[in-house]
Amino acid sequence: MRRLLEHIWGRKPFDGGVVLDMHKDGAQVPITDCPLPEVLIHPLKQHIGETCKPLVAVGDHVLRGQNIARSQGYVSAPVHAGTSGTVVRIEEHPVPHPSGLGMLCIFIEADGEDRRQPLGVMMTNWLQRDPAQLRERIRAAGITGLGGAGFPTFIKLLRDQRHPVNTVILNGIECEPWLTHDQRLMTERSDDIVHGLAILMHMTGADHGVIAIEDNKPEAIAAMQDAIHSWQCECEHIASTSVRLEVLPTRYPQGSEKQLIQAITGKEVPAGKLPLHVGVLCQNISSTLAIYRAITAAEPLTERVVTVSGQGMPAPANLRVRLGTPIRYVLAHCGLDQLDGMQIIHGGPMMGERLKHPEAPVVKSTTGLLLIPDDTLYAEHQPEEPCIRCGHCGDACPIRLVPNLMADLIRDQQFEQAEGYQLFDCIECGCCSYVCPSHIPLVHYFRYGKGQLAQLRQERAFAEASRQRSEQRMARLEQEKAAKAARRQKARARSKVATRTADKQQEPPA
Amino acid sequence: MNSLVFAVLALGGMALLAGVALAIATRVFHVEGNPVAEQIDHLLPQTQCGQCGYPGCTPYANAVADGSADVNHCVPGGERTMRAIADLMGVEPKAVEEAAAEPMVAFIREDECIGCTLCIKACPVDAIIGAPKHYHTVIADHCTGCNLCLEPCPVDCIDMLIKPELLEHWSWPLPDTERARTGLKRRSQHAQAA
């Protein structure tokens, strides 16, 4: 009956979506520190964008927070040493990536002293600082979206006269099952989060701040409510700004930026545009805290909170982990030495990737580590059956695509037609695969289709470049030939004159 | 009898009108050059390898466009290119004779190179740089893997290497399900049969 009522009267905060079993087992477990391992592994790319270039060589001694790899290109985020120690190796090493392939990583052997190098001065008086200066600090701190996507944060903080931001939304939704790190941070460090929000509002010039939390986190809601209240008492002088808490009904994928903006403002982010085009800035809770630390304590991003949970994990934990800590080490700290018969999911169950090498390090986008027994995981991936066109996938799609038709086209290798069905607007939230009664791996088909299209584009571009080079070469050869012919003609003409005078000279051989 | 005359007149009149319309259309929408050959050329991988029996991609495109060559001679383009050309030409797809090898790049062992410039002259896309009596080097990003530089080299110092698999270039394979595989198999069988 719920569906019927929802169809006829209910106004959903965003289109589609599904209601999941949340399994927030770790919600009551306080954040604890994960000890420092002997060697930290820092991949050169932990964000969306260009790979970084190492600034250190093997044998160099570095301090915690020292910039060890700098950005190349605009969309990039620098990497900082996780502790003080010596660079021992710079080589390929597995990273958390669905391919299971490796990437160039900087290995730092800890010296145990954990001495810090600050980013610069502590900007406690941030309200007097120029937003551009604060933005540069955030860029230099290497902060990326810590919700899992890993988009460099400073890019979203660009001030654009044509698109003034009037609302900053803090994303405390955490709609993936099992994950509880943001929930714990909101409970334990609510004051810092509100200050981080104030910094973001100052930087963007926004008048409204919204902290969005789903209604399944009562403790976090209460803590944030108190923090907002005390901040308002403290800062009565900033009268024009308002900060409020928005409690939303639990629904996946509400934590997705586009869906959250729709749920709160009712507006849709135009295709191919950023949230600031609808006057919104959306930031993750962990990222906001990192921003607060980078500005007020001059600390670059060297640690993050990671949830360790899942069916195969007897006691869930929320750990503050140094970036670069090998995942096997984190799990061993949680009491899991034996990983046979277990699958590790890097992230949440809906969008997280299966980890192929537990030696891979914790990176900026590591939100959680879920341990799932083999049988349980394979039971979730049952064999694909024929599509009965029930349309549940389209109902669940928050972007309003028609997943089953797109998958049919991709299965038939008709990628360009699938693109006409807006394949590239798919956010890969997994709702369609989740509801499919035929167990069709729809998201997998979409990823395959996107990959094939990208490859096709790349091949076409390469072919076009080759064709141009070939044409240029042909033109050059033609030109050389013509020049040679001209030279020969000239020589012949000259020799004719010569023969006329000398009368026994021979023509030069052709 | 009357109806017969009417029918002949009506059909004849329609044919005449259509003929005039077509004549006008060819004048109005006349296109210079050979657009089909150009479109085919854009579908080809431009390796300029000559495996099709023509001296380059553009000559092969011209040959396919005027009907003197089949659609299935481009080896590096593989089945996808063959299909695209068959689609464009409106003919049945045919199986490509040889399976496309993995993408390769040429690599010059520089300590053995004598700087003869013969490979530079052979390269159809100017992907080898170097001067006489100096080492030559392949620009890997420009190399099409056509093998044409191997033969001219007097000291056999050029190797063809498999392009390394990079994380940035990795893309998801087809789902490993019976249904996805059957679809793919059936499509290639269809191409083989045709």
Place this chain on the structure above:
Amino acid sequence: MMIHLSPPHHHGGDSIRANMLAVILALMPATACAVWLYGWLAVWQILTCISVCMLGEWAALRLMRRPSRLHDGSAALTGLLLALVLPAAVPWWMTVFGALFAILLGKQVYGGLGYNPFNPALSARVVLLISFPLAMTSWLIPATGSGGLDVYNAAQTLHFFFAGTLPPGLSLDGITAATPLGYTKTDALQGISIPDSLATHHYSYIDAFIGSEGGSLGETSALALLLGGIYLIARGVIRWHIPLSYLLTVALLASLSNALAPAHYAPPLFHLLAGGLMLCAFYMATDPVSSPVTARGQIVFGAGCGLITWVIRQWGGYPEGAMFAVLLMNCTVPLIDHYCRPRVYGYERRP
């Protein structure tokens, strides 16, 4: 090398089998009604249909060397649906022929489950109607009527069903009667107005709603069909779009025409309760495989079904047009799906 498994690593647990079983469950009131009205005869028909459909599916998949799909219940559902749209008095071999047609030529030749462009049960029903028009339009008087066959007598019905023999003193004409759609149509041809025709046949809306009048096995009781339909919508197995737009279109057209010329056009409630409309609207038009997937497309599809149904009922050669309407609209599904895609997030216009 490990295979690549894409997220989500979590599944909601829905299955084809659960969907099919839900539809079968939703058809139980109508099935019960059929047994109440046609006794053992209904039981024989339904059992024959279901078993032949399942046997046909098993044999076809076996021949094609494909894994068996009997467990998902789709063949059983096709059998049940076909039985419910057959008249009670058709002989066994016609039922068997229809069931085999539904599975083999209605479904398996297209590639099996999920690939058939037409509803298998309905296409079999139409083939039977065109091949055997007399048998397919002889409607047995239900147990609630008078002068019919004693359908609660197992032996008698068994003889009638398998051998075609009637008890002494009974003739086929004597135990059959026309349906309301049938007699209004024939009366209209003789110039009798609709209200007069209904009055002479003692038509009652209550009977039509409960279903105690002539018709196919399971199509007469609007009440039973509505109950099942609402269950399906509430469970989320089907959406409300197709049934609602289908029924509303018929009701709207009937109201308009009835208001203009009451003597020639039947009132909307008559249309809604008559013939196979309810069954088609809730169970046939909503067959997921042969209907559009988008909400907007489903509304267009339902409206198209409604229009064709009403047109055939008013001006067509057959008294009932619901099944033709659904089959005709089935052809348009790919086109509807392509043009009725919803507006994608972030775009101003629909694709």
